[in-house]
Amino acid sequence: xxxxxxxxxxxxxxxxxxxxxxxxxxxxxxxxxxxxxxxxxxxxxxxxxxxxxxxxxxxxxxxxxxxxxxxxxxxxxxxxxxxxxxxxxxxxxxxxxxxxxxxxxxxxxxxxxxxxxxxxxxxxxxxxxxxxxxxxxxxxxxxxxxxxxxxxxxxxxxxxxxxxxxxxxxxxxxxxxxxxxxxxxxxxxxxxxxxxxxxxxxxxxxxxxxxxxxxxxxxxxxxxxxxxxxxxxxxxxxxxxxxxxxxxxxxxxxxxxxxxxxxxxxxxxxxxxxxxxxxxxxxxxxxxxxxxxxxxxxxxxxxxxxxxxxxxxxxxxxxxxxxxxxxxxxxxxxxxxxxxxxxxxxxxxxxxxxxxxxxxxxxxxx
Amino acid sequence: xxxxxxxxxxxxxxxxxxxxxxxxxxxxxxxxxxxxxxxxxxxxxxxxxxxxxxxxxxxxxxxxxxxxxxxxxxxxxxxxxxxxxxxxxxxxxxxxxxxxxxxxxxxxxxxxxxxxxxxxxxxxxxxxxxxxxxxxxxxxxxxxxxxxxxxxxxxxxxxxxxxxxxxxxxxxxxxxxxxxxxxxxxxxxxxxxxxxxxxxxxxxxxxxxxxxxxxxxxxxxxxxxxxxxxxxxxxxxxxxxxxxxxxxxxxxxxxxxxxxxxxxxxxxxxxxxxxxxxxxxxxxxxxxxxxxxxxxxxxxxxxxxxxxxxxxxxxxxxxxxxxxxxxxxxxxxxxxxxxxxxxxxxxxxxxxxxxxxxxxxxxxxx
Numbered sequence: 001x002x003x004x005x006x007x008x009x010x011x012x013x014x015x016x017x018x019x020x021x022x023x024x025x026x027x028x029x030x031x032x033x034x035x036x037x038x039x040x041x042x043x044x045x046x047x048x049x050x051x052x053x054x055x056x057x058x059x060x061x062x063x064x065x066x067x068x069x070x071x072x073x074x075x076x077x078x079x080x081x082x083x084x085x086x087x088x089x090x091x092x093x094x095x096x097x098x099x100x101x102x103x104x105x106x107x108x109x110x111x112x113x114x115x116x117x118x119x120x121x122x123x124x125x126x127x128x129x130x131x132x133x134x135x136x137x138x139x140x141x142x143x144x145x146x147x148x149x150x151x152x153x154x155x156x157x158x159x160x161x162x163x164x165x166x167x168x169x170x171x172x173x174x175x176x177x178x179x180x181x182x183x184x185x186x187x188x189x190x191x192x193x194x195x196x197x198x199x200x201x202x203x204x205x206x207x208x209x210x211x212x213x214x215x216x217x218x219x220x221x222x223x224x225x226x227x228x229x230x231x232x233x234x235x236x237x238x239x240x241x242x243x244x245x246x247x248x249x250x251x252x253x254x255x256x257x258x259x260x261x262x263x264x265x266x267x268x269x270x271x272x273x274x275x276x277x278x279x280x281x282x283x284x285x286x287x288x289x290x291x292x293x294x295x296x297x298x299x300x301x302x303x304x305x306x307x308x309x310x311x312x313x314x315x316x317x318x319x320x321x322x323x324x325x326x327x328x329x330x331x332x333x334x335x336x337x338x339x340x341x342x343x344x345x346x347x348x349x350x351x352x353x354x355x356x357x358x359x360x361x362x363x364x365x366x
Numbered sequence: 367x368x369x370x371x372x373x374x375x376x377x378x379x380x381x382x383x384x385x386x387x388x389x390x391x392x393x394x395x396x397x398x399x400x401x402x403x404x405x406x407x408x409x410x411x412x413x414x415x416x417x418x419x420x421x422x423x424x425x426x427x428x429x430x431x432x433x434x435x436x437x438x439x440x441x442x443x444x445x446x447x448x449x450x451x452x453x454x455x456x457x458x459x460x461x462x463x464x465x466x467x468x469x470x471x472x473x474x475x476x477x478x479x480x481x482x483x484x485x486x487x488x489x490x491x492x493x494x495x496x497x498x499x500x501x502x503x504x505x506x507x508x509x510x511x512x513x514x515x516x517x518x519x520x521x522x523x524x525x526x527x528x529x530x531x532x533x534x535x536x537x538x539x540x541x542x543x544x545x546x547x548x549x550x551x552x553x554x555x556x557x558x559x560x561x562x563x564x565x566x567x568x569x570x571x572x573x574x575x576x577x578x579x580x581x582x583x584x585x586x587x588x589x590x591x592x593x594x595x596x597x598x599x600x601x602x603x604x605x606x607x608x609x610x611x612x613x614x615x616x617x618x619x620x621x622x623x624x625x626x627x628x629x630x631x632x633x634x635x636x637x638x639x640x641x642x643x644x645x646x647x648x649x650x651x652x653x654x655x656x657x658x659x660x661x662x663x664x665x666x667x668x669x670x671x672x673x674x675x676x677x678x679x680x681x682x683x684x685x686x687x688x689x690x691x692x693x694x695x696x697x698x699x700x701x702x703x704x705x706x707x708x709x710x711x712x713x714x715x716x717x718x719x720x721x722x723x724x725x726x727x728x729x730x731x732x
Contacts, residue, residue: 076442076446080442083511083513083517083518084511084513087511087513087514087517087685088513090684090685114520115481115508115518115519115520116517116518117517117519118506118507118508118519118520118521119520119521119599140484141484142481142484145449145450145453147449147450147453147454148453151449151453151482151483152449152481152482153481153483153484154480154481154484154485154520155484155485233485318456319453319456
């Protein structure tokens with residue numbers, strides 16, 4: 001087992017990563033203050049892991065709250081199921097909410113924990129690669145609004161993140177690839193040697209090699225923990241973690257939540273950020289193509305939806321949280337391994353990026 | 367103008383109290399970071415004060431968001447009106463949400479500010495006595511859930527509280543009385559000399575004497591600011607502010623939100639806490655009767671609803687946030703001017719308190 005620490009003063013917390021951690025009660029108990037525990041999970045994950053986690057919580061009074069599975073349910077109506085479950089079981093403000101599942105479960109359970117009786121304890125047990133390397137670390141929680149993704153939420157830190165790498169054995173290949181999009185992102189924004197490591201280990205990762213997966217998760221969480229520790233509320237450097245996300249959110253919003261997986265949208269969105277960085281002359285075409293190739297080897301889309309026009313992108317991007325006082329801030333690459341957040345670019349370059357021929361770029365690498 | 371400071375480290379903020387403060391733009395501008403401002407108010411307050419406040423914000427881009435008036439609208443559906451208003455006007459994360467109205471508007475606007483894009487700036491401009499002396503100070507925000515009052519919310523501090531005492535000139539007498547319930551509460555829990563002052567000034571307060579009102583608001587806010595500064599998240603002394611609230615919430619829940627005003631329920635609930643304190647031998651019958659008399663002079667009910675049985679109270683109190691691991695904590699009085707939070711009392715005394723003849727007690731004082 002490896003343990004990282006997210007350093008946030010009084011609200012610091014550990015991330016444990018290893019095989020079979022679901023079956024280790026002594027890792028959970030020190031982080032649970034009361035007698036009541038609510039496990040929030042979904043209909044897909046519950047049959048796989050709910051019983052094992054419940055067995056590791058035998059000393060507590062546990063209520064399971066099972067949500068429907070999918071990004072399309074990341075809304076207020078589903079959040080109400082959590083509040084109703086807690087209230088019906090008469091959970092008080094010393095309860096602990098445990099999220100068992102992927103990013104949607106974690107975001108909703110975390111936001112519910114942030115709001116229930118104005119805040120109760122919270123533990124993340126992420127079971128998808130995406131949530132293990134990204135959403136379970138850093139305290140962003142929330143739900144979608146019909147007018148925008150993740151528009152309603154809270155910064156709310158867990159007491160513990162418990163990552164059992166064995167849970168990836170049941171993850172569909174498409175979701176594994178989606179998680180790899182965020183893993184690749186860390187290499188692009190702050191760790192060029194990690195990109196080389198990923199090029200060497202991509203096949204092993206997709207074949208579910210546990211040693212390679214553990215290493216990739218550890219390195220990704222360490223990168224995220226460092227950035228979050230330096231900038232919890234995203235006033236500065238944390239925003240670089242949104243590489244590809246402004247373009248990606250536009251894709252997710254336009255296509256309807258859940259049609260593209262988040263990681264898939266981030267992959268195509270990051271290719272657009274690579275292209276824009278190349279058009280600005282910050283990276284070479286060869287570096288852009290190297291980035292595109294890694295996403296392709298991870299089994300990810302690198303071409304935005306053909307039905308989306310530049311005007312569609314502009315419309316959806318204008319309500320993104322990265323807009324400050326009307327200026328659209330984008331995360332771009334100064335070089336591979338160094339991201340920057342900027343609203344200082346010629347508007348024509350953004351327009352050209354939105355209208356670029358990604359199909360041709362993808363075929364050149366194919 | 368008088369200015370108090372709520373001392374919460376980095377999140378400290380001032381409370382300005384005085385006549386005509388709505389018309390002083392220079393008090394607002396230093397606390398607004400961006401260009402966008404949303405004024406959240408309701409259909410009753412908007413015709414009275416929205417135009418004046420908007421005029422004081424002439425240098426900003428202001429969108430008004432007008433909610434229906436009443437505690438029965440303090441729910442998710444009404445909260446959505448705020449989110450939709452902000453998203454439709456494309457407000458970004460540097461927007462400032464200003465609550466213009468009573469406690470319901472302040473609680474909802476504050477919770478919306480806490481959740482919108484995971485947190486934006488927030489200013490309280492309370493226009494009822496209740497919100498001026500209680501809910502606008504201290505950072506408690508939230509909405510009701512069909513299964514319990516204030517069950518969903520956040521601790522979220524404003525940047526500024528601006529109290530214009532002239533707004534009380536348009537407040538219905540019943541609501542003025544409801545606000546006086548919380549004013550009296552401060553005397554009971556921590557300031558016995560203030561009780562004497564209230565006995566001397568009650569008629570002036572009810573006649574809207576501005577000097578008396580300003581003094582009462584200032585002393586109430588100072589008491590609350592001190593308690594909140596010592597215990598923001600209500601792990602200890604802050605809980606004493608809930609004197610009468612556990613009984614009172616049961617009354618509000620049982621009768622349906624909005625049938626009894628919050629202050630009315632707190633008055634009757636505090637009489638129950640006085641009675642229980644007397645039954646425990648902590649205060650004398652004469653002290654209990656003195657407390658009852660002050661509430662009566664403020665025009666407040668001192669008898670709980672005749673249709674509520676002890677079993678009704680127990681059922682509603684069991685889901686109150688003051689329950690910790692199944693033990694019901696109550697705020698009681700050691701003496702007039704000193705409150706204590708305890709779950710250490712004989713169950714029979716609670717039962718006897720719930721079944722006491724409050725009608726007889728009230729008539730003795732009448």
